[in-house]
Amino acid sequence: MKMLIAKCYEEGIIPEKFRHGEWVVEGGIRLFEVKPGLDTLVTAWLKERTVTVIFQGEARDLPLRTREDLVRAYENGWYRERIFDRSIKRGRIHGKGPNVLSYVAKSREVAQWMIAKGEDKVTICGIEYGMMFKPWLTKAELEERRRLEDDSKFWVMALRVPLRVMFHVESIVETAMGRVIKAIPPELDKTRPKLMNLKFELVREAEERFEEEMPIKLDDGEIHYIKFACKNTPWCDTCHWYFHTAMEDCPRQGEVQQEQQPNRGARENTFGTSRRGEGDGSLNRGIWAAAREVHPSASGHSEPSSSSQGNQSRSLVQQPQGTLNAAATVVQQQQQGTWIQQHPALLPLVGGMHPDAFQWQALYQTLNQDPRFSGWLAGANGAMVPPCDYPYSGGQFINPPGGCY
Structure with missing residues (x-):
């Protein structure tokens, strides 16, 4: 029977053709009553394997999917720190409330270790997400505990x-x-x-x-x-x-009715931004990346996957002296006769100049300083600064000097 229970909670396989109880009528209500001995076995199995996880701090107001990713990132930490070997698979998660979920471990040792630890945290992108670990209790046990208190x-x-x-x-x-x-x-x-x-x-x-x-x-x-x-x-x-x-x-x-919005579940901080994590995609992406299953390499270390495929060019970052840090640097590489340019993020207007025009100015200066290119640049002069009133449209210049942008 314990094997059937384990298959249900570990693999999601529910036994077929198995009678769990019978229908009865109590107080005029028809309900399904589970066999007493069977329910005792299921409850005992869950108590051995299940941990109640309570999220605190920055993790308190995250959506359920992101909280699940935090648990997966925490599991990855076990493998990196060799707390458990890789024969221990990921546990199953069951959401219970705004900042609470149940974690069904794949082994009794994992559940006991988490409860003994009491609390821990996961640090992702410099932000600490706290978690508390408590023994799993049935609804009746929770009510009894509250009554005793x-x-x-x-x-x-x-x-x-x-x-x-x-x-x-x-x-x-x-x-x-x-x-x-x-x-x-x-x-x-x-x-x-x-x-x-x-x-x-x-x-x-x-x-x-x-x-x-x-x-x-x-x-x-x-x-x-x-x-x-x-x-x-x-x-x-x-x-x-x-x-x-x-x-x-x-x-x-009257005030409460006006304040109620369709998205009233999302809490807001002092600045009026959502605190559940939906608005900050970068943080959620960082948590999602940390939650991905770790695949060890031959040396025993995890290897991040790369999005580069085939003959895609890599951006080269080079900052020559005498140029502005904000300017884009262009470096000629003898590979398939291509130009490789590192584009920085868009900048605010500099001296009333569009940021791309500002970058073109620095690019022009850089090419002028190279004797290989200065000969075919219009009005080549190493000290010359090109004008910045070139027509600009949709991320590119129209008819730049020399026609070779």
Whole structure:
């Protein structure tokens, strides 16, 4: 039976002609009930092989496909660092939420190693993408864990704390409500630190002494009123704030409807650009390239694939002295009688001149300095600077001097 389960989760092969349970009616609802012993075997197998991966930092808001590529890049790191040999194949991925997915490893040793490590990061193009590794739990186990935490702990959150008062908030909470077990960092994402709301875990007895608002007086007589929320505080799913529900009259009902856009799932940063990675193709391409399966060469090192085919010419970069760095450099190569030119990226206007005209000027100077070509250039003179009012159209010059552009 374990072999059939492994084939399902490792190779995607579901056994045929196998009866997994029977249909029953409970509470007027017809449902399929899995055999108790069979479900126990499947759950035990998944617990041995499955790891819950939680993405943090820059990886938190990436789309699912890009997060999958991050895991593949992480797998490639195992082979490069020889943590696991190549007999360990890639695991399977199952998306679970905005920043969570399940990773089904191909061996129990891999899953145990990831859980023991706890957290790790992948660095691509100079950007660090953090990941946390947790044991996989069933839905019932997650709910039970939350229930136990609710029974043993009580949390409070100080909302929109003024900067001047922030240093004193924990003392206010502990002296008024009860002993603070843990002060939770004010940000979920370490790459975006902020000071705003402060959350604390208190002893269970503190729930009876909870206060929704408490005043604090400073040296100059200034008084601030700090509002607090807990698990029992009403929460509005419309405006995402406390002290009322969506069924009540939300003060921001009209504003929220105007702000909602078709692409509301993509978060934006301070500059108004998307943070899910769709807008930055270069970063996604870097992650995709790092995720490609590593193919070792004869020397044991991976070899990047090349896009050059056949007799395609390679660009030669050469910067002669006396020319501007921004200019394109042309070098004659005795290969199939071709010219090879390295074109830099388009530049901003230089002195009101189009960037291509600016490059043509530098090219003209370079050729003039070579005695082999100066004889057939119009008005050849090594110190001469050609005029820059040549007609320009669609990436090429019309009738350049000498007709040999």
